[in-house]
Amino acid sequence: METRRILMRSLVVVVIASVIWTIADAEMVYSCCTQVSTAKLKEPIIGYRMQEKSLPCVKAIIFHTARGDFCSDWKQQWVQRKVLQLIKAQRNKRHATTTNIIH
Numbered sequence: 001m002e003t004r005r006i007l008m009r010s011l012v013v014v015v016i017a018s019v020i021w022t023i024a025d026a027e028m029v030y031s032c033c034t035q036v037s038t039a040k041l042k043e044p045i046i047g048y049r050m051q052e053k054s055l056p057c058v059k060a061i062i063f064h065t066a067r068g069d070f071c072s073d074w075k076q077q078w079v080q081r082k083v084l085q086l087i088k089a090q091r092n093k094r095h096a097t098t099t100n101i102i103h
Contacts (some may be wrong), residue, residue, distance in 0.1 A: 019062045046066065050074070
């Protein structure tokens with residue numbers, strides 16, 4: 001009888017925990033790109049980051065501008081060119097800093 005009561009209490013605890021976990025997951029807020037734009041940005045891009053696909057988030061390049069972040073389609077040629085420009089600029093900046101430290 002006592003074992004049955006302990007088993008029932010354990011079952012109730014598991015059910016309640018499952019419900020709480022499901023509700024918490026349903027209320028989770030995602031701060032990622034769930035869709036992307038193919039439009040070319042006209043304002044200066046000051047940085048970027050890559051976002052991998054992890055639903056509901058999609059694969060994207062997120063460009064940082066003074067106005068905020070923009071989700072861009074990573075397949076667009078202009079996006080790929082801009083990322084390469086930013087990578088080269090960052091390398092040149094690092095190289096210039098290293099050269100200044102050595103001299």
